[in-house]
Amino acid sequence: MNLFSWLGELVSGLNSFFFKPSLPQTLAMMRIMAGFGVFYINLNWTPSLMEFVGPKGWIEHDTMEMIRTTTPFEGPSVLWDGSDREPNPSRGTSSYSLFYHVTNPTGIWTLHWIILVVNLMFALGLFTRFTAVATWIGTLSYIQRAQTSLFGMDTMSSILLFYMMLAPCARVWSLDRLIEIWRAKNQGLPVPMVEPSSEATFFQRMIQIHFSIIYFGAGTSKLMGASWWSGTALWACVANYSFAPMQYDFYIRGLEALVANRWVWELFMSGMTVFTLVLELGFPFAVWMPQMRLPFMIVAIFFHTGIGILMGLRIFSFLMCIFVFSFLTPEELMAVLRYFGNLLGFQGKGPGTPRVSEGKVAA
Amino acid sequence: MSGEDRKVSEKEKGVLSLVPKRSSIVFLGIGLVVTAAAWALNRIYPEPPSTAEISLGWSGWTRLALVVLGAVMGGVALRTELGRHKGKGWPQFPESATAAVVCVLLAQIMLFAGHGLVGEASTQPMVSNDNTGDVITWNRPGQMQSLGFVCRAGMICAYVGGFLLVIPEVARRVFLVGSLTFHFCGILSAVLSVPPPNGNAPWLVSQAWTHVYRPYLLFIYQNNAYHFYSPEPGPPSFLWLQITYTDGGKRWFRLPDAENSPTPMHFQRMLSIGESASSAVQREAGAFRSEAVIQKMAQLLGLEKLPRGTIEPITWREPMPNAKHLMCSYVRSLMSRFPHPEGNPEANILEGHLWRVVHSIIQPGEIAIDGRDGSERRYFVTIYQGEYNEKGSLQDPNDPLLYWMLQAYDRKMIQQLAVQAAERETEVRRLRDLRGRDQTSAAENAVMVEEADALKRFQGMLQIWLKEEAPVIDFFKLQSETTKFPPVSVWAEEANRTAKLPPKAGAAKKPVDDKAKVGIRGAGEAKP
Numbered sequence: 001m002n003l004f005s006w007l008g009e010l011v012s013g014l015n016s017f018f019f020k021p022s023l024p025q026t027l028a029m030m031r032i033m034a035g036f037g038v039f040y041i042n043l044n045w046t047p048s049l050m051e052f053v054g055p056k057g058w059i060e061h062d063t064m065e066m067i068r069t070t071t072p073f074e075g076p077s078v079l080w081d082g083s084d085r086e087p088n089p090s091r092g093t094s095s096y097s098l099f100y101h102v103t104n105p106t107g108i109w110t111l112h113w114i115i116l117v118v119n120l121m122f123a124l125g126l127f128t129r130f131t132a133v134a135t136w137i138g139t140l141s142y143i144q145r146a147q148t149s150l151f152g153m154d155t156m157s158s159i160l161l162f163y164m165m166l167a168p169c170a171r172v173w174s175l176d177r178l179i180e181i182w183r184a185k186n187q188g189l190p191v192p193m194v195e196p197s198s199e200a201t202f203f204q205r206m207i208q209i210h211f212s213i214i215y216f217g218a219g220t221s222k223l224m225g226a227s228w229w230s231g232t233a234l235w236a237c238v239a240n241y242s243f244a245p246m247q248y249d250f251y252i253r254g255l256e257a258l259v260a261n262r263w264v265w266e267l268f269m270s271g272m273t274v275f276t277l278v279l280e281l282g283f284p285f286a287v288w289m290p291q292m293r294l295p296f297m298i299v300a301i302f303f304h305t306g307i308g309i310l311m312g313l314r315i316f317s318f319l320m321c322i323f324v325f326s327f328l329t330p331e332e333l334m335a336v337l338r339y340f341g342n343l344l345g346f347q348g349k350g351p352g353t354p355r356v357s358e359g360k361v362a363a
Numbered sequence: 364m365s366g367e368d369r370k371v372s373e374k375e376k377g378v379l380s381l382v383p384k385r386s387s388i389v390f391l392g393i394g395l396v397v398t399a400a401a402w403a404l405n406r407i408y409p410e411p412p413s414t415a416e417i418s419l420g421w422s423g424w425t426r427l428a429l430v431v432l433g434a435v436m437g438g439v440a441l442r443t444e445l446g447r448h449k450g451k452g453w454p455q456f457p458e459s460a461t462a463a464v465v466c467v468l469l470a471q472i473m474l475f476a477g478h479g480l481v482g483e484a485s486t487q488p489m490v491s492n493d494n495t496g497d498v499i500t501w502n503r504p505g506q507m508q509s510l511g512f513v514c515r516a517g518m519i520c521a522y523v524g525g526f527l528l529v530i531p532e533v534a535r536r537v538f539l540v541g542s543l544t545f546h547f548c549g550i551l552s553a554v555l556s557v558p559p560p561n562g563n564a565p566w567l568v569s570q571a572w573t574h575v576y577r578p579y580l581l582f583i584y585q586n587n588a589y590h591f592y593s594p595e596p597g598p599p600s601f602l603w604l605q606i607t608y609t610d611g612g613k614r615w616f617r618l619p620d621a622e623n624s625p626t627p628m629h630f631q632r633m634l635s636i637g638e639s640a641s642s643a644v645q646r647e648a649g650a651f652r653s654e655a656v657i658q659k660m661a662q663l664l665g666l667e668k669l670p671r672g673t674i675e676p677i678t679w680r681e682p683m684p685n686a687k688h689l690m691c692s693y694v695r696s697l698m699s700r701f702p703h704p705e706g707n708p709e710a711n712i713l714e715g716h717l718w719r720v721v722h723s724i725i726q727p728g729e730i731a732i733d734g735r736d737g738s739e740r741r742y743f744v745t746i747y748q749g750e751y752n753e754k755g756s757l758q759d760p761n762d763p764l765l766y767w768m769l770q771a772y773d774r775k776m777i778q779q780l781a782v783q784a785a786e787r788e789t790e791v792r793r794l795r796d797l798r799g800r801d802q803t804s805a806a807e808n809a810v811m812v813e814e815a816d817a818l819k820r821f822q823g824m825l826q827i828w829l830k831e832e833a834p835v836i837d838f839f840k841l842q843s844e845t846t847k848f849p850p851v852s853v854w855a856e857e858a859n860r861t862a863k864l865p866p867k868a869g870a871a872k873k874p875v876d877d878k879a880k881v882g883i884r885g886a887g888e889a890k891p
Contacts (some may be wrong), residue, residue, distance in 0.1 A: 018543075019536055047625040055415035056699045058636055062415065063692040066491055067685055068509075070501045075573030076566050094578040096509035104418035129442060130435055137513060140584055144509075148639035148689060149632035155587045162583055198453075202539060209547060217554035217589035224559045225594030236596035236724045241737055242619075242634055243599075259727040312627055 018205055021196035024171040025330035026204060028125070031132075031169035033322045034160040035123025038139055041157055041315060042112075042119055045142055049112055052146040053099040059148060061103055067147075068093050068100070098138070099145035115141070122164075125174020132165040153316035159210060160322060167203030204326055211323040212284035219280030228277065231270035243311040279303055287327055300324045383461040387440040391465060394436035394472045401429040401479025412485050412503035423506055430476040434517065437469040441524075453535065459528040466525030470518045477514035482506030494756045495687035512582055549576035550585060557588040601637040601720045602690070602748075603850065604697055605843050607713045612704035615850040616697050622854035636693065640686045640719050640748070648679035648767075655763035663841040666824060670817045673784055674836070677768040680746055687757070690717060690748055695755030701853065714758070716843060717748040721768075740771050740848055745839040764842065771848075772836040774829065781825040788818035 045052060055061040074089035098111055115138035122131040139161055143154050170176045171194050181191050227233040238244050238255065245251045259265050279299055286292035301321055308317030328336070383391070408422040419427070444462040445454070454462060485503035527535050548571070556572040558564040572580075580586040602618040619633030648656075656676050661669040669675075682690070694715050704710050721744045725737035746768045750758040759765075772780065795811045828834045840848060851859075 014540065015536065018540060041628070044626050044628045048629060051696075052632070056696055058693055058696050059689065060415065060692045060695055061413070062489070063688055065503060066489070066499060066501055066688065069504055070499055071685065073573055073577055076563075076569045078570075094512050094582040095584070096512045096582070098510070100509050101413045101423070101507050102419050103413050103415055107418050107424075130438060143584055146632070149635050151631055151635050152587075152591060153628075153631075155584075155589075158584045162585065202543075206543060206546075209543075210550065213547065213550055213554065214589045218591045218593065221557075221588070221590040221593040225596075227595050228593065233592065233596055235727060236598070237592060239724050239727075239737060240596070240599060241722055246737075256730060259731040262731075265727055313631070315628065 018202050019198040020201055021198050022201040022204065023194065023196050023330035024168050024200040025173070026326065026328055026333050027164075027167050027169040027200055028171065028173040029333060030160070030207070030322050030326060031125065031128075031164050032123060032173065033325070034157070034164055034319070035119065035135070037315060037318055037322070038135065038157050038161060039116065039119045039123055041153065042116055042139060042142065045112065049108065050105060052149055053097075053108060053142060054105065055103040057146070059146065064100065064145065064147075068095060095144040095147075096137075097141040097144040099141050111138075111141075115139070125170040125176050128170030128174060128176050132161070132169070136161040136165045151313075151316070153313065153319060156316060156319040156323070160207075160319060163203055163207050163210070167207075168197060168199050171197075171200075207323065207326040208287075211326065212287065214323070215280045216284045219277060219284075222277060222280065228273060231266070231273045234269050234272045234276070237311060240311075243313075245310065245312070276303070293327060297324050297327055381460055381464050383440070383444050383465050387443045387461075387465055390436045390440035390443065391468050391472075394433040394440065395468065395475065397429045397436070398433035398472050398475035398479055401426040401433070402475050404429070405479050405482065409482050410506045412482065412506050412508075414503070419506070426479050427507070427510075430479050430514075433472050433476055437465075437472040437521075441465045441469055453532070454528065455532065456529045463525040463528040466521045466528060470521035470525070473514050473518035473521060477511045477518070480507040480514060481511040482508070484508070491688065492754070492756055493688050493691040494758075494760060495684065495691065496760045497684050497687075499688075516582065549580055552576045553580055553586045554588050557590060560594055598721050598723050599634060599637065600641045601634075601722065602640055602693060603718045603720055604694060605716045605845070605850070606698065606701060607715070608704040608707070608710045609713050610704060610707050610710035612707065612710065613845075614701060614704065615845075615852045616701075617849065617852040617854075618693065620852050620854050622852065622858045637719070640682055640690050640693075641721075642683045642686050643680040644683055646681055652679065652763070656767050659763040660769075660838060663838055664824060664836070666817075666820060668813075668817050670784065670787070670814060670821050672787065673780055673818075673821060674772070677744065677770055679767055681766045682748070691751065691755050691757065693717075694751045698751075698753065698755055712753040714753065715751040715755075717751060718839065718843075719746040719748055720744070720849075721746070739773070740835055740837065741773050741776070743848070744768055744770050747842065764838075769838045771839070774834050777825055777828055777834055777836060781822055781829070784818045784822045784825065788815050788822070791815045791818065 051057050059067075069092045071093060072089045072091050074086065078084050099108065102108055102111055115135075118131050118134045118138060122128060122135040136158075140158060143150060143158060177194075184191050222228040222233070225233060227236065258268060279296070283296050283300060286296050301324055304317040304320040304324070307320075308314045325333070382388075404422055404426050410420050410423050411417060413419065441462065444465045453459075482505035484505045488500045488502055491497075491499040527538060530538065552568050552572040553576070555568045556564045563569075577586075604616045604618075606614050606616070608614075618636050619630050621630060624630035624633060653676075656679075657669050660674060660676070661667065664674075694717055698712050698715060702712060722737075723742045723744060725735060725742055729735040730737075746766060747762070747764045749760075749762055749765050752758050791811055792815050795808065795815070828836060835848075837848060840846070843850070
C-alpha cells in the first residue's frame with residue numbers, strides 16, 4: 001500500500017466517521033434527558049436565587065465585576081531568562097451573564113422564570129433552534145455569575161447544552177415535529193420524512209469525542225496521585241463525611257466491617273481503584289472498538305450510578321449517563337426502547353423500527 | 364415569478380440569485396430595524412453601568428427586548444431561506460447563495476445588537492477596600508458589556524455559516540473537521556495546562572491556552588481540566604464565620620450547613636463555596652510570622668512562652684488574592700443578611716471572625732485499632748482567615764494567627780506532649796549539669812535554664828488540662844471563646860427551635876436526626 005492510497009483510505013474513513021448520514025433519534029433522546037436535567041438544575045436555584053445571583057449574594061456584584069475584569073492571565077515566558085514578562089498581562093475574562101447586569105430582585109426573578117420556561121420548551125422540543133440557544137445562554141448566566149458555587153454537574157450541563165444547541169436534536173420526538181406533521185396534514189400534504197443526516201452524525205461524534213477526552217483527562221490526572229498508585233484513593237471518597245452517606249448507620253457499620261480485615265480492605269480498595277483507572281483510561285480507546293463498546297458503556301453506566309448513590313452526585317451522574325448514551329446508534333436506541341416498552345406492556349405502542357424508504361425514515 | 368412562490372427547480376440550478384424570499388426579506392428587515400433602533404436608543408438614552416443598587420433601566424430592558432426580537436427575526440429569516448431546501452440536505456452553491464446573503468445580513472443584525480446593548484465603561488476608577496494586602500483598581504465595565512461577547516460570537520457564527528453555504532461540499536467538510544480539531548485542541552489545552560504537583564504545565568500547551576484558547580473556552584465555559592478527585596481526592600473544606608454584635612451577642616454561620624440547604628444540590632454548591640477559599644499561594648511564612656504565631660498561641664494558653672518542639676502550627680496557607688476577596692464577599696453577604704442579633708434590632712454588627720475548616724479523612728487503621736469516629740474534633744483542622752470589620756474588610760492583614768493551620772490536641776495527644784516535655788526537660792537539665800558552669804557562657808546557661816523552666820511550666824499547664832473530663836486543647840475555641848465544637852449555626856438553632864414547636868394537628872412526627880443537627884452531613888455532634 002503506498003502513501004497515497006493510505007491517505008485516500010484515511011480521508012475516506014474520516015469522511016465516513018464524521019459525515020455518514022444517521023438518524024437523529026439518539027440526539028433527540030439526549031435533548032429530552034439533558035433538557036429536563038438542566039431544567040431541574042436551574043429550578044434548584046429557586047429557593048436561594050438571590051444568594052447565588054443577587055447583588056448581595058455570596059459573590060457580591062462589585063467583587064464579581066472586579067474579578068471578571070482584573071484577573072490576570074499570563075503565559076509562560078518565551079525567553080529563557082524571563083525578561084519578556086509583561087508588567088501588565090492581559091486581564092479580564094470573556095465570560096457573560098445576564099445576572100452581571102440585572103441586579104434588582106424583580107428583574108432577577110423575571111429572568112429566572114423566563115429561563116425556566118424557555119428551558120422547558122427546549123426539553124419538549126418547541127421552537128428548538130431558538131430555545132436551545134436561549135437555554136444555553138440562560139444556563140451559562142447562572143453558572144458564570146455563581147462561579148464559586150459550581151461543581152462537575154455544571155460543567156457537564158454546559159457541555160451538553162453547547163452541542164445540543166448546534167445539533168439537529170429536535171427533528172424527532174419534539175413538539176416541533178408534531179407541529180410539522182400537523183401542518184402537513186392540515187395542508188393535505190404527505191407527512192414529511194425524517195432523513196438521516198450528516199449533521200446528526202457530526203455532532204454525535206463531537207459529543208462522543210468530548211466525553212472520551214473527559215475520561216482521558218480524569219484518568220491520566222489520577223496517575224499523578226500517590227494514593228491512586230497505592231490503591232487507597234477511593235477511601236478518601238467513601239470515608240468523606242461531606243459526600244458519603246455517613247448519616248446511615250448501615251453505611252458506618254459497612255465501613256467498620258471493611259476495615260476489620262486488612263486483606264479485605266486492601267483488596268476492595270485496590271480493586272475499586274483499578275476498576276476506576278481501567279474504566280477511565282480504557283474507555284476513550286475501547287469504546288471505538290465494536291466488540292468493546294457495549295461492555296464499556298454498561299460498565300460506565302454502573303460506575304456513574306454508583307457515584308450517584310454513594311457520593312450523592314445524582315444529577316451529575318445522570319448527565320454523565322447521557323454522555324454514555326451518545327455512543328448508542330439510533331437503531332440500538334430504538335431496540336432498547338422497544339425492549340423496555342415490551343417489558344412495561346406497551347407492545348406495539350413504543351417507537352417502532354424506523355421505516356426506511358429510499359434513505360428516508362418516518363418518525 | 365414572485366420571490367414568495369419561487370421554488371428551487373432544475374431550471375434554477377446553476378443560476379446565481381442573491382435575492383432571498385420575500386418573507387425572509389421582511390423578517391430580516393424587521394431584525395435590522397429593531398436592532399438599529401436599539402442602537403439608536405443606546406445613543407439617546409445611555410445607561411450607567413450596573414451596580415448593586417443600579418440595575419438595568421427601562422432603556423436597557425427595551426434594548427434587550429429589541430435585540431432578542433431582532434436576533435429571532437434574523438434566525439427566522441435564515442430558517443425560512445433554508446426551508447426552501449428542506450429534505451435535500453445542505454444546499455449547494457449557487458442555490459445556497461440567498462441563504463448566505465441572509466447569513467451576512469444576520470451578522471449585521473448581531474453587529475447592531477452589540478452596539479445596541481453595550482454601554483460606555485465608567486471612567487471613574489474603583490478601588491477594592493477589602494484590605495487584603497493587594498490594592499486593585501478597575502473601571503466598571505459598560506452596561507451589558509458581557510452580552511457584547513454573545514453578540515460578537517453570534518456575528519462570527521453568522522459569517523462562518525454564510526461562508527459554509529457558498530463553499531463546495533468537500534471544502535465544507537474539510538472546514539468542519541478543521542473546526543472540530545481546533546475546538547478539541549482547545550479542550551485538550553484546558554486539560555493539559557494544569558501543572559502537575561511540583562512541576563510545570565507543558566510550555567506549548569500553556570502558550571496555546573493563554574494566547575489562543577482562553578477567551579474561547581471561558582466564553583463557552585469549557586475550561587475544565589476534568590481532574591475529578593485527582594491527583595489526590597482531598598478532604599472537604601468549610602468556612603465558619605462568627606459575627607459579633609454591638610450588644611455582645613454572637614452568631615455562627617457555617618458554609619455549608621445542612622440546615623441551610625433546602626436541597627442536596629444546594630449543599631453541594633455550598634461545599635464548592637468552602638473549596639473556593641482553599642487555593643493557596645506557594646509562599647513560606649517566614650521567620651517573623653512563625654515566631655509571632657508561637658507567641659500568640661502561648662498567649663492563648665496563658666503561658667509566657669511555648670517551648671520549642673511542643674505545640675506548633677501545622678503550616679501556613681496564605682490564600683490566593685482572589686480567594687481573599689471572595690472571603691470578604693462571603694462575609695459581607697452574610698453581614699448584609701444578618702445585620703442585627705436576634706430580638707435586638709437596635710444592635711449592629713461589631714466584627715466578624717472567619718475560619719477555614721478542613722475535615723480530614725479518618726484513616727482505616729484509626730477505625731480498626733482505636734475505634735475512632737471521623738467526626739471527632741481531632742479530624743478538624745482550622746485555619747484562621749482573619750477579623751473583619753462591619754463593612755466586611757479585613758481588619759489586620761498582619762494578625763499573627765492569620766492563615767495558620769492549627770490542630771486540636773485530645774487527651775491522648777496531650778498525654779504524649781506531657782511525656783515528651785518531661786523527657787526534654789530532663790535532657791536539658793542534664794546537659795547543663797554535664798557541661799558544667801565553666802564550659803558554658805552565662806548567656807547559654809540562661810537560655811538552657813529558661814528552656815527547662817518553660818518546659819516545666821508547659822507540663823504544669825498540660826496537667827491542668829488533663830484534669831478535665833474531656834480535655835481538648837483547641838485554639839479555635841480559645842480564640843473564638845466558644846464552648847461547642849462544631850459551633851451551632853444560626854440555621855441549626857432555627858431548626859432546633861422549629862423542632863421544639865408542638866407538631867401541627869395531623870402532622871406525622873418526624874424523628875429528629877442528631878447527625879443532621881450540626882450541619883456536617885452525617886457527621887453528628889462532634890465528640891468533645
